[in-house]
Amino acid sequence: MEDVHFCTSYFDPLSLAHKALHVNLSDVAAMGATPLFVLGGISIPMLHQEYAKEFLHNFADMCENTGIKLIGGDITASRDRIFISVTIIGVARTKAIKYRCTAKPTNIICVVGELGYAHLGLIACEKSLSEFGLYKKPFLRPTAKTKEGIWLAEQDAVTCMMDISDGLLVDLRKLCKASDAKGVIDLELLNPSIAFREDCAILGLDCMDVMLTGGEDYGLLCAIDVEKLHCFAKDFAKIFGYPMKRIGYITNGSGICFVNNGLWKNKKLKPFSHFGESTEF
Amino acid sequence: MEDVHFCTSYFDPLSLAHKALHVNLSDVAAMGATPLFVLGGISIPMLHQEYAKEFLHNFADMCENTGIKLIGGDITASRDRIFISVTIIGVARTKAIKYRCTAKPTNIICVVGELGYAHLGLIACEKSLSEFGLYKKPFLRPTAKTKEGIWLAEQDAVTCMMDISDGLLVDLRKLCKASDAKGVIDLELLNPSIAFREDCAILGLDCMDVMLTGGEDYGLLCAIDVEKLHCFAKDFAKIFGYPMKRIGYITNGSGICFVNNGLWKNKKLKPFSHFGESTEF
Missing domain, CATH: 3.90.650.10 (PurM-like C-terminal domain)
Structure with a gap:
C-alpha cells in the first residue's frame, strides 16, 4: 500500500517490483518451498500510470528471470494510491x-x-x-x-x-x-x-x-x-x-x-x- | 478498491464479502473450473477496523459454506481506503x-x-x-x-x-x-x-x-x-x-x-x- 509500505519518492519502479516479488518469495522460502507461480494484482491511480507501467514491465521481467511463471492477476483503477497484491504458489516435499x-x-x-x-x-x-x-x-x-x-x-x-x-x-x-x-x-x-x-x-x-x-x-x-x-x-x-x-x-x-x-x-x-x-x- | 469498486455507504460487510468472493468465482466459472482454494488480501484503514473485521468474518464463513478452502492471505494497514484482493485456485479437466x-x-x-x-x-x-x-x-x-x-x-x-x-x-x-x-x-x-x-x-x-x-x-x-x-x-x-x-x-x-x-x-x-x-x- 503506497504511503504505508512504500513511497514513490524513494522507490523507483524497478526497486518496487523487486520488493513486491521478494517479500512474497520470502514467505515461500520460510516454508522451505520452491516458488513456481505468481499472480499479481495492482490498482493504479490516474496520476501514476507511467510509474505503474514501468513497475509491471519490471515485475514481469523479474519473474521470468527468476524462473517463476506469471500466471495471472488483475489491473484496476484506484483513487489516489497504488496498491499491489502478490500471490506466490510454491511446492515442497510434504515432510x-x-x-x-x-x-x-x-x-x-x-x-x-x-x-x-x-x-x-x-x-x-x-x-x-x-x-x-x-x-x-x-x-x-x-x-x-x-x-x-x-x-x-x-x-x-x-x-x-x-x-x-x-x-x-x-x-x-x-x-x-x-x-x-x-x-x-x-x-x-x-x-x-x-x-x-x-x-x-x-x-x-x-x-x-x-x-x-x-x-x-x-x-x-x-x-x-x-x-x-x-x-x-x-x-x-x-x-x-x-x-x-x-x-x-x-x-x-x-x-x-x-x-x-x-x-x-x-x-x-x-x-x-x-x-x-x-x-x- | 474502496470508492472505485464499492462504497461502504451502501455495501454492508456481508454484501462486500459476498461480492469479493463471487466476482472471483466468476472468473473461475468462465473457464469451466471447480473452485478449490482461496487467498484473501486486505488493507484496512484505522477508521474501518470494525467494518473490516465483520467483512473478514463473513468472507471466511462464506468460503466454508461454499466448500472452498481459505488457505492464506495477508492483512495490512492502509492509509484511508479499504483494498481487497482475492485469488481463487480451481481445477478443470484439461480438455x-x-x-x-x-x-x-x-x-x-x-x-x-x-x-x-x-x-x-x-x-x-x-x-x-x-x-x-x-x-x-x-x-x-x-x-x-x-x-x-x-x-x-x-x-x-x-x-x-x-x-x-x-x-x-x-x-x-x-x-x-x-x-x-x-x-x-x-x-x-x-x-x-x-x-x-x-x-x-x-x-x-x-x-x-x-x-x-x-x-x-x-x-x-x-x-x-x-x-x-x-x-x-x-x-x-x-x-x-x-x-x-x-x-x-x-x-x-x-x-x-x-x-x-x-x-x-x-x-x-x-x-x-x-x-x-x-x-x-
Whole structure:
C-alpha cells in the first residue's frame, strides 16, 4: 500500500517490483518451498500510470528471470494510491515443510541474514540522506532467502522456521506463541558490527533496539536442535559463504525475555505493529 | 478498491464479502473450473477496523459454506481506503477448459444471466433510492455462474467462453479480438422485459445502452456451434431452469457491429473502461 509500505519518492519502479516479488518469495522460502507461480494484482491511480507501467514491465521481467511463471492477476483503477497484491504458489516435499508451531524447549534460536539493516535503509530514505547506501539496498531491494530456505527445510535439525518481516521481536513472539514456548534472546549474541553501531549512533538510534525491532529484513528465523547445531552451522557457512547467527534459545513458558552477561534484563521496546498497537517487553 | 469498486455507504460487510468472493468465482466459472482454494488480501484503514473485521468474518464463513478452502492471505494497514484482493485456485479437466480465443465464424453468441441489472442496482445505490430492490441484489451480491460454467465447459458445442464483468460490449470485444473475429449483436434479440424498460426510463437511461454497456453482471458469454445450438439450449434450460439468451453471431472481420430489423445500425456508446478511455462503436 503506497504511503504505508512504500513511497514513490524513494522507490523507483524497478526497486518496487523487486520488493513486491521478494517479500512474497520470502514467505515461500520460510516454508522451505520452491516458488513456481505468481499472480499479481495492482490498482493504479490516474496520476501514476507511467510509474505503474514501468513497475509491471519490471515485475514481469523479474519473474521470468527468476524462473517463476506469471500466471495471472488483475489491473484496476484506484483513487489516489497504488496498491499491489502478490500471490506466490510454491511446492515442497510434504515432510520437509517447516512450520512456526514446532519449536521445542532447549532448541537454539538462529537468524539467517542481517538484522536492522532494512530499518536503517528506511530511515535514510525517509530523511533523504545520500549516505547509508549499505542499508538502502536491503530496504529497497531485499533478497528472499530462497536457496537457504530450501536447504534448511531439508535439515532435520531445523525444528521450526518462519521469515522475519515485522522485526525479530515481533516474529519470534509469533513463533513462540504458535509453539507454546518462551524465547530467550541473549543480547550479547546480537553482537552488532562497529560500523552498524556507529551508523545507528549517527542516526540517533539505539543499535540493539534497531536489531530487535527493525522490520523488513526478510531473513529467516529458525529453531534448531541443540545437539545437531554444531556441524549443521558449519555446513551452512560452507554452502552459503556466511554464518547463521545464534541469538538465543527456546524454553518452557510464554513470551520473550532477555539475558545480558548471564543476567535477566528488562527492555522497554516499541516493536512494529501493522495497526500501531504499542507493546512492551 | 474502496470508492472505485464499492462504497461502504451502501455495501454492508456481508454484501462486500459476498461480492469479493463471487466476482472471483466468476472468473473461475468462465473457464469451466471447480473452485478449490482461496487467498484473501486486505488493507484496512484505522477508521474501518470494525467494518473490516465483520467483512473478514463473513468472507471466511462464506468460503466454508461454499466448500472452498481459505488457505492464506495477508492483512495490512492502509492509509484511508479499504483494498481487497482475492485469488481463487480451481481445477478443470484439461480438455474441458474454455478460452476466449477460440470463437469461430458462424458461431452463435449467447449470454447466461441478466444484462444490465447490476448497473441499475449501482445507480439505485448511488442515488440512495429505496426502490429497485430487484436490481440491487445482483449489484451488491452477484452470484457466480459456477454450476453453469462447469456444465458448459463439458459441452463440445461451446467453442469459447468468458465472464461478463465490464459489460457485454467490452467483454465481447475482448473475446472477438482474442479470437481474431467480428461480433454481430442483433439488437432485437436483446429483448428487454417491459419492467426493465420502464425502470430504465424512470432512471433516465436508455435500456439498450444499459444492457450493452452496464458492468458487473458476472454472467457468462459463450460462442456456440450453430448446428448444435438447438438441443443444447433446450438441455441448458431444462437443467438450470432458465434459458440462455442468444444475442448475435460471430463472423469474419474484427470489432463489434449491430443489426436491427435486418439492417446494419451505428450506435454511439461509452462503455466502461477501468481508466476512463472513451471508445465509440
